Every structure is written in C-alpha cells, then in structure tokens.
Amino acid sequence: MVRISKDPDERKSEIIETAYNLFMTNGFEETAVSDIVKAIGVAQGTFYYYFKSKEEILDAVINRIINEILGKIDDVIKDPAMNAIQKFITTIDVLLKYAIGTESLANYVHMEKNAQMHQRFAGCITSHLVPEFAQIIEQGNREGLFNTSYPEETAHFVLFGLSALHDELSKLIYDDQEQRKKLLALDEIITRCLGAKKGSLKFLDLGGKPDE
Amino acid sequence: MVRISKDPDERKSEIIETAYNLFMTNGFEETAVSDIVKAIGVAQGTFYYYFKSKEEILDAVINRIINEILGKIDDVIKDPAMNAIQKFITTIDVLLKYAIGTESLANYVHMEKNAQMHQRFAGCITSHLVPEFAQIIEQGNREGLFNTSYPEETAHFVLFGLSALHDELSKLIYDDQEQRKKLLALDEIITRCLGAKKGSLKFLDLGGKPDE
Amino acid sequence: MVRISKDPDERKSEIIETAYNLFMTNGFEETAVSDIVKAIGVAQGTFYYYFKSKEEILDAVINRIINEILGKIDDVIKDPAMNAIQKFITTIDVLLKYAIGTESLANYVHMEKNAQMHQRFAGCITSHLVPEFAQIIEQGNREGLFNTSYPEETAHFVLFGLSALHDELSKLIYDDQEQRKKLLALDEIITRCLGAKKGSLKFLDLGGKPDE
Amino acid sequence: MVRISKDPDERKSEIIETAYNLFMTNGFEETAVSDIVKAIGVAQGTFYYYFKSKEEILDAVINRIINEILGKIDDVIKDPAMNAIQKFITTIDVLLKYAIGTESLANYVHMEKNAQMHQRFAGCITSHLVPEFAQIIEQGNREGLFNTSYPEETAHFVLFGLSALHDELSKLIYDDQEQRKKLLALDEIITRCLGAKKGSLKFLDLGGKPDE
DNA sequence: CATGAATGAGTATTCATTCAT
DNA sequence: TATGAATGAATACTCATTCAT
Structure with a gap:
C-alpha cells in the first residue's frame, strides 16, 4: 500500500x-x-x-471529550456577568446537550457493551465536574440565591441525579408529555436541593436539540 | 477424578x-x-x-442478589407499623449495608473491569427499586411527613444520588470525620428533596457494618 | 422422573x-x-x-432401512410370474418411491450435514443392491430381453446413474416438463445400457408419490 | 519463536x-x-x-483442485484437432488419473470421515463438469460418432457411473485381472450409452499411473 | 432396566501486540 | 514514520461417554 x-x-x-x-x-x-x-x-x-x-487510546478519547466539555463550562463559570442560577442552568444545558448529542439513540443499543467506557467517563465527571459545580453553588450561596450547607456534596448528588434523569429523558425522546413531566420534576427537586427560591429554576426549555 | x-x-x-x-x-x-x-x-x-x-450465570448471580435485597425491602414496605420516614431510613439502611458488605474494598480495584455487571445491576435497581421507593414516598405524602409532587422521579433521583454517596462513602471507609460530613450532607439534601420537616431524617447511624 | x-x-x-x-x-x-x-x-x-x-445407532438405523428395501426387492426378484423387464422397472420403482418418500425436500437443506450418512448408505447400496440387480439383468439376458456382457458392472453403473437422476428429479419436483425430459432420457440411456429393445422400458410413470 | x-x-x-x-x-x-x-x-x-x-479453507482447497482439473479439460475441449471420441477418452483419462493420483489408498481408510468434502466435491463436479461433457457429446453427435437424444442427461449419467467405476477400480488397484474386466465392461456400457459404433471406445489403457 | 449428574478432552476463533523490513 | 505479516495466549462451548445410585 x-x-x-x-x-x-x-x-x-x-x-x-x-x-x-x-x-x-x-x-x-x-x-x-x-x-x-x-x-x-x-x-x-x-x-x-x-x-x-x-487502553491508552481510550484515555485519549475520553480526555478529549472531557476537555471539550470542561472548556465550555469554564467559560460559563468565569463569566462575571452571570449570576449563579444562570450559570447553573447554562452548565446543565451544556451537559445535556452534549450528552444528548453524542449518546442518544444509537448507543443505547450498545450501552451494555459500552459499560467500561461509561464508567471511566463517570469517574472523570466526578473528579472534574463536581468541583466546578460546587463553585457555582457556592457563588449562589453568596448571592443569596441558593442556600446549601454542603455545596460539594450537593453538587455530587445533583450531578448523579441528573445522569439518571438524562437516561430517562433519552428513552422518552419521542414522548413529549412524559419528558415535560420529568423536567418539571427536576425543577422541583433541584430547586429544593439547592435551597433556591421556588420558581427560580426552570429546566423546561433545556435538553433540546444539540446546537451543532 | x-x-x-x-x-x-x-x-x-x-x-x-x-x-x-x-x-x-x-x-x-x-x-x-x-x-x-x-x-x-x-x-x-x-x-x-x-x-x-x-451470560446466563451473570443473570443468575444478579437475580440472586436483587431478590435478596428486594425480599428485605418488601418486608419493610409491608410493615403496617412503620411510618414513611422509618421505612425510608430502614430501606436505605438495607441498601447501604448490603452495598458495603458486598462491594467494599477489593472490587474498587477492579471496578472498571466490572463495569458490565454494574450496568446490569443499575438497570435492575432502576426497574425494581424505584417503584418501591416511590411507594414509600407516596405513603409519606399521605402521612404529611413528606411533600413531593413527583414521587417516582424523586425516588429515582434520590436513589442515584445515593449511589454517588455510596461510592464516596466506600472510599472514605477509614475516615470517620469525612464520612460524618457526607452523612450530614445527605440528611439535608434528602430532607429537602422529600419536602420533609427539617431534622426528621437522620442518616448518621446508617451505613454501619453489615450485620451478617 | x-x-x-x-x-x-x-x-x-x-x-x-x-x-x-x-x-x-x-x-x-x-x-x-x-x-x-x-x-x-x-x-x-x-x-x-x-x-x-x-456410531452403533447409525448402523442400526441404516440397517433397518436397507432391510426394509431389500425385503421389498426380494419379493420382486423371487416372483416367478414376472419377466426381467417387469422386475427391473418394479425394482427401480421401489427405490425411487422409497428415496422420494424419505429424502425429498427437507433434507436437501441438510445434505451437506448428512454426508456421512449418505456415504454409509451408498456403501450398503453397492454391496447389497448391486448383486440383486445383477440377478435381474442376468434373467433378462436369459429371457432374450436384455443383452449385456457384464451384468454386475452394468447393474452398478445403472444404479449410480440412477442416484444422479434421483438427485436431479428431487430438485425438479415442481417442474413436470423437465422431469418428463429426465425420465425420457432415462428410458433411452438404460435401454441402451441393458441392450434392451427400443421402447421396451418405460419410466415415465415412475417416481410418483410414495404409497405409504 | x-x-x-x-x-x-x-x-x-x-x-x-x-x-x-x-x-x-x-x-x-x-x-x-x-x-x-x-x-x-x-x-x-x-x-x-x-x-x-x-469452512473458507475447505472452499479454497476444493476450488484449487477443481480449477486444476477444469483447466486441463478445457484445453482438451478447445482443441480443434480432436474428434469427439478422442476428447471423450482423453477427458476421462484426465479424471481417472487425477482421481487415482489424489485419492487412492490412504483416504479410503478415512473416506467416511471425508464425506462432507466428497459431497461438496460431487456438487462441483456436477455443476462444472457435466456441461463440458455434454459439449463433447454434442460434438460427437454432429460428427456422427455418437447418437444420443439427451446429451446433458447422458453426460450426467455417465459421469456418475464413472464415479462408481472409479471407486471400484481404486479398490482393485492390485488386481489386474479384475480391473481389466471392469474396463472392458465400461467400454461396452459407455459405447452403448453414447450410441457409438461398437469398438470405437477403448478404456483399457486408461486409469494408469498418474503422470506427475 | 433406568436415571441423570458429572466428566473432560477437544476446537474454532479473536485480538492486542510485536517486529523485521 | 509506516508497513502488515506473524504471534500466541486466552476462552466459551459441545458432546460422547461414564458411573454411582
């Protein structure tokens, strides 16, 4: 050749x-x-x-993805013009859009076969994303928008709860009614977790199509 | 032979x-x-x-575990003498004790190699445990102890948040101080998710050694 | 049990x-x-x-079949009322009916998988059927109906040619026109092999449905 | 290594x-x-x-053999200098020499174990050799050397009869007397099948040692 | 006569990795 | 830098056969 x-x-x-x-x-x-x-x-x-x-290329692949996400999220976090709620919602938006963009459909078929990758991914999420999330929550506390005694733990908890939600949302991709309910549920649950004011967090318009 | x-x-x-x-x-x-x-x-x-x-024995192994857990949890749920909070805490206790008893230490080394099993496990958890959890939450709503508009979603969310917690707890198995903090965090987060009265949920004494 | x-x-x-x-x-x-x-x-x-x-049951199975066929053919051969041509045609009729009855259709799919059995079968045919066929041909020679210098070899040759024919006939099971042609060809070929009078052998009405 | x-x-x-x-x-x-x-x-x-x-190597092996044979036979068929009888005899010579050269002795012991291969082989023979044989016969008809109404069927019939003969010849490899008889028988049978003039086909010197 | 749990040798196939060129 | 032929360990699964009961 x-x-x-x-x-x-x-x-x-x-x-x-x-x-x-x-x-x-x-x-x-x-x-x-x-x-x-x-x-x-x-x-x-x-x-x-x-x-x-x-193994080494699995690392390379995952790092590339993580860095891509982290880059976007970092921009949000560093933005001095956004308050915590805006940052929080935008960040989740990034995550969901990314996740929906890359994982939806096709690989649900292969999810079981993809377990190892997912796991590795989850580890990265935890170590890299949780601290960034916690920062946003702390900012929210300072701004009087959130009220949580344990920012890091809450970040962790919410992030994993979100992953559950994301799985469900993906499955319901064609059932708008059910999706809507899930998102409203998310509003309530997360608002409560963060100690935010009722109605201050709205997820309804999230998780839309990825803006590629 | x-x-x-x-x-x-x-x-x-x-x-x-x-x-x-x-x-x-x-x-x-x-x-x-x-x-x-x-x-x-x-x-x-x-x-x-x-x-x-x-494959078939993986199923058998997982089913055996699931059934063991479900058996214990069912007993709790059917117990007419317990209120929702007691049931909730006891159920989580069962889960954590079980999880700590079986998964600690050794397999964290191999977790990545166990991904497929974990995934399968997670699927079972979702389909079997979420509904039972949701029942408890609904009971709590009726009893005025909880106040959640979305019992099923909340069950799901909390269950996954818990799995995150559990992972963390396992890693901290020898650091009482940090464990304590995690458990207090859990108190707050879950209390808020469920809309329970402040101080009505206490996890501190959970996650102890499995009583085998 | x-x-x-x-x-x-x-x-x-x-x-x-x-x-x-x-x-x-x-x-x-x-x-x-x-x-x-x-x-x-x-x-x-x-x-x-x-x-x-x-292995032993393969023998048993094959023997049972062979004996069944041989039984029928023996009756024909011993029949003092039949001339060689009648015997010859009747014998072939038995063979084809038997073969069509048992082997047609279904097992053509599996023929390759059945090779060992076929082979064994072919061996039995040779050793048991050829001599009987040869007897008929010799009788035909004596009766002036056939005229062959090598009864045994001719028997052998014709028997194998027939097996080829049978395979073809089976494949053409739904094409009457082609089947007819094959049978006419057989008339000519076998008539010639046996040195019989032209038109004295007719296979057209053979190979019909097995009379089970 | x-x-x-x-x-x-x-x-x-x-x-x-x-x-x-x-x-x-x-x-x-x-x-x-x-x-x-x-x-x-x-x-x-x-x-x-x-x-x-x-499986794939079985195919490869068989194809190689078939192509080798077909190559030789094609040369014969295309030779404008030979009449049908010469072509016919030469072709059979090729087949017998080939067969004797490759299959004799050793594999008769294992023939049963080789059934699948034989079968596959037989299929190829039928689909590739029969048409070539039929061509020769048709040429013979045109040349007035043969006289058969059904060239293809006769080709088929003769080819299978030959395989029977070949098996017998192989077994008789050390018994010249019997071999001679078989070959004479073949003269008669095939001459008749083809409608050739008596004595125009001689197989006696065929089936000798392969000229490798 | 019958059971059915246990045996264990046998085999095709995959794939990450190496290395001579 | 790149090639691609070669490596070889590793493994799930089958099935004829045995034997203690």
Whole structure:
C-alpha cells in the first residue's frame, strides 16, 4: 500500500477521532484495534506507533471529550456577568446537550457493551465536574440565591441525579408529555436541593436539540 | 477424578455462589468459566449442565442478589407499623449495608473491569427499586411527613444520588470525620428533596457494618 | 422422573425410530445423543444401555432401512410370474418411491450435514443392491430381453446413474416438463445400457408419490 | 519463536497445500486448524490472517483442485484437432488419473470421515463438469460418432457411473485381472450409452499411473 | 432396566501486540 | 514514520461417554 506520511499530530488526531466514533457506535470492547486502522486506512503498526496500547487510546478519547466539555463550562463559570442560577442552568444545558448529542439513540443499543467506557467517563465527571459545580453553588450561596450547607456534596448528588434523569429523558425522546413531566420534576427537586427560591429554576426549555 | 454427585439445587447454588465471589473479586469479563469450575473442583461440562452460557450465570448471580435485597425491602414496605420516614431510613439502611458488605474494598480495584455487571445491576435497581421507593414516598405524602409532587422521579433521583454517596462513602471507609460530613450532607439534601420537616431524617447511624 | 420400563425390543425400536427421524431432519452429525433421548423422554444413560456408541445407532438405523428395501426387492426378484423387464422397472420403482418418500425436500437443506450418512448408505447400496440387480439383468439376458456382457458392472453403473437422476428429479419436483425430459432420457440411456429393445422400458410413470 | 515472513501468496498457497494433504489423509472434520498450522510451523493466528474460517479453507482447497482439473479439460475441449471420441477418452483419462493420483489408498481408510468434502466435491463436479461433457457429446453427435437424444442427461449419467467405476477400480488397484474386466465392461456400457459404433471406445489403457 | 449428574478432552476463533523490513 | 505479516495466549462451548445410585 502507498505510504502516506502525515504530520504526527494530525495523524494522532485522526486516530482519536476515528476511535471515538467507533467506540460510540460499537462500544469500546467491541471495537478492535484493527477496526480503527482499517477505518483510517493505515497499517496495524501505525496505531502502535502513536499509542502504546488500546487502553491508552481510550484515555485519549475520553480526555478529549472531557476537555471539550470542561472548556465550555469554564467559560460559563468565569463569566462575571452571570449570576449563579444562570450559570447553573447554562452548565446543565451544556451537559445535556452534549450528552444528548453524542449518546442518544444509537448507543443505547450498545450501552451494555459500552459499560467500561461509561464508567471511566463517570469517574472523570466526578473528579472534574463536581468541583466546578460546587463553585457555582457556592457563588449562589453568596448571592443569596441558593442556600446549601454542603455545596460539594450537593453538587455530587445533583450531578448523579441528573445522569439518571438524562437516561430517562433519552428513552422518552419521542414522548413529549412524559419528558415535560420529568423536567418539571427536576425543577422541583433541584430547586429544593439547592435551597433556591421556588420558581427560580426552570429546566423546561433545556435538553433540546444539540446546537451543532 | 472422583465423581461427586450432589443435589442439583445445591450444586447450582454452589456455582452461583462461587461465580459471585469471583465476579466480585476479579470482575465478570476477567473471570473465565474455567476459573469458576476450577474453584469448585468440577469439570467444565458441569458448568454447562447447569447454565447454557456465561451470560446466563451473570443473570443468575444478579437475580440472586436483587431478590435478596428486594425480599428485605418488601418486608419493610409491608410493615403496617412503620411510618414513611422509618421505612425510608430502614430501606436505605438495607441498601447501604448490603452495598458495603458486598462491594467494599477489593472490587474498587477492579471496578472498571466490572463495569458490565454494574450496568446490569443499575438497570435492575432502576426497574425494581424505584417503584418501591416511590411507594414509600407516596405513603409519606399521605402521612404529611413528606411533600413531593413527583414521587417516582424523586425516588429515582434520590436513589442515584445515593449511589454517588455510596461510592464516596466506600472510599472514605477509614475516615470517620469525612464520612460524618457526607452523612450530614445527605440528611439535608434528602430532607429537602422529600419536602420533609427539617431534622426528621437522620442518616448518621446508617451505613454501619453489615450485620451478617 | 418417573421410570417407565418397557420391553427391551420395543425400547430399542423406539430409539432407532427416533434417531432415524432426527438424522433425516437434522443430519447425523448435527444430532446429539442428548437430542435423541430428549425426544423420547428417557435418560442419557438409557441410550447407552442399548447402544455402545453413537456410531452403533447409525448402523442400526441404516440397517433397518436397507432391510426394509431389500425385503421389498426380494419379493420382486423371487416372483416367478414376472419377466426381467417387469422386475427391473418394479425394482427401480421401489427405490425411487422409497428415496422420494424419505429424502425429498427437507433434507436437501441438510445434505451437506448428512454426508456421512449418505456415504454409509451408498456403501450398503453397492454391496447389497448391486448383486440383486445383477440377478435381474442376468434373467433378462436369459429371457432374450436384455443383452449385456457384464451384468454386475452394468447393474452398478445403472444404479449410480440412477442416484444422479434421483438427485436431479428431487430438485425438479415442481417442474413436470423437465422431469418428463429426465425420465425420457432415462428410458433411452438404460435401454441402451441393458441392450434392451427400443421402447421396451418405460419410466415415465415412475417416481410418483410414495404409497405409504 | 522465530518469525518468518513470506510473500502472502506463497504463504496462502502453503496453507492450502498443507490443508489439502491433511484433509486427504485424515479427513476434513478430523483435521483441526491447529493441525494445519502445526504442520507448517506457524502460529494459529497466521491461519486466520489468511482465512476467515475453517469452512473458507475447505472452499479454497476444493476450488484449487477443481480449477486444476477444469483447466486441463478445457484445453482438451478447445482443441480443434480432436474428434469427439478422442476428447471423450482423453477427458476421462484426465479424471481417472487425477482421481487415482489424489485419492487412492490412504483416504479410503478415512473416506467416511471425508464425506462432507466428497459431497461438496460431487456438487462441483456436477455443476462444472457435466456441461463440458455434454459439449463433447454434442460434438460427437454432429460428427456422427455418437447418437444420443439427451446429451446433458447422458453426460450426467455417465459421469456418475464413472464415479462408481472409479471407486471400484481404486479398490482393485492390485488386481489386474479384475480391473481389466471392469474396463472392458465400461467400454461396452459407455459405447452403448453414447450410441457409438461398437469398438470405437477403448478404456483399457486408461486409469494408469498418474503422470506427475 | 433406568436415571441423570458429572466428566473432560477437544476446537474454532479473536485480538492486542510485536517486529523485521 | 509506516508497513502488515506473524504471534500466541486466552476462552466459551459441545458432546460422547461414564458411573454411582
């Protein structure tokens, strides 16, 4: 086969991108290294030139996603013009949009096959997202919008509750009535968790289509 | 090798038990069928005499656990002498004790390898436990102890929040101070979610050692 | 399970019968001993009480069939009232009816899986049927109806040619026009092989439905 | 183990060759993939680098043989210098020589184990050889050497009769007297089938040693 | 005569990884 | 940088057969 040399960074990116797509479509365990290289059109050895193992590319893929999300969320958090409620809602919006954009439909079929990836993902979420969330909650406390004694724990709790919600929302993707109910429930529950004023948090218009 | 015949039920139980332990210790995918039979001291064929496939024993293992938990929780729910708060706390107690008893330590090392099992587990939890939890919450509403407009969603949310908590608690198993803080946080968060009276829910003495 | 004792011969017959059906439907290799016992409703061990091995029951099954056919053909051969042509045609009729009755349709799907059985069958045909056929041809020579210098070889040749024909006929089971042509071809070919008078052999009305 | 890279085509051929020999000696079903690779001295994976499954190599083996035979026969058929009788005899010569060269002795022991392969083989023979044979017969008709109303059916019939003969000839490999008789019988039978002039077809010097 | 639990050798197949070129 | 042939360990599953009861 013709040998096509590329800029190393570009090639590495290409591999990560391709792996990401395959992992999402077919699951991590179900994706063979040979699938990845075949999809790109390079040799088996090329993969191992850039990554020491299959594990390593899983890391690379996950890091890329996390960083993407974190980048967006950081922008929100650093925005001096937003109050805590706005930040909170926007952040959740980012999360849901991202999640719906990437995980919906197709991979529910493969969810079981994707367990390992999900788990790894969940770990990253916890370690990276919880602290950022906690910051927002603390800001809310200072602004008198929220009233929670345990910002970090609440952040953690809400984040996991949200993941449950997200799963449910995904399943109900075609049932607007039920979706609406879930979102209203979320309003109530989260408002209470955060000690916010009744009616100050509205999720109804969230979780819409990802704005790609 | 000497042939030791056993009562089929006994043998089946023995296999499930052994598989359970190995799955917990080394993870499902990392456990070969040959590991299971070797641990018992029977032939490979014996396994397949009782289970059609490796998948089937995963089901068996999970069902056994779920049923054990559900059995205990059902007793609580049906108890006419308990009010909703008592039921709620007792149920969570059952869950945490169970979880701590079975999952602590060892398998955190292997958690990633156990992802598939966890996922399957989570599915069962959702479908079986959420409705029971919702019943308790509804009872609490009727009794004036809780005040939630969305019992089912709240049950779901709280259950997943709890799983986050549980993970954290497990990691902190030797740090009483931090554990205490988590449990107090839980008091506040859940009390608010349920719309219960402040101070009516106390988790502090929960999550103790499993009473096996 | 309740133990049902039967007359040994009856039980043996039952096993052979069942095995025969399963072999025909699913092929010999594809039929497990456990399939046979399950179909009857007896224990695994029972099978080995009557047959030493799986090979042994293949023998039993084939012998039963061969004997059935040979019985019918013997009657024809011994019939003093028939001339060689009548015997010849009747014999082929028996064969084709038998073959069509037992092998048609279903097992063409499984033919490849049935190869071993077919082969064994072919061997029996050769050793048992060829001599009988040769006898008929010799009688025909004596009667001046046939004229062949090598009765045995001709018998052999014709028998195998017939098997080819039979395969083709089976495939053409719904195409009368083509079937007719094949049968006319057979008339010509066999007439010539036997050195019979043109028009003295007619196969057209053969290969009809088996008279079960 | 030392890693010996080869030209892929060469390696593939090597595998097919080795598989062919093992199949012939021990039978297809009785030959494990591990036997093949062990015989070559490569790793298990190497086999699956070239063939998707064990089935696939059976195909490869059979195709190679068939093509070899067909190649030789095609040359004969296309030869404008031969009349139908010469072509007919030469073709049968090719078949018998080939068959005797490859199948004799060893595999009669294992014939039963080779059934599946034989069957597959027979199918190919029918679909590929019959039409070529029929062409020769038609040419013979045109040349006034043969006189058959049903060339295709006769081709089919004769081909199968021949296979019977071949089996017999193989068994009689050391008995010249009997072989001679079989071949004379064949002269008569086939001459008649084809409607050829008496004495125009001679098989006696056929079926000799293969000229490898 | 019959049971049915237990045996265990046998095998196709996958795939992450290596390495000579 | 890149190739792609080669590696080989690892594993789920089948099934004819045995044997204690």
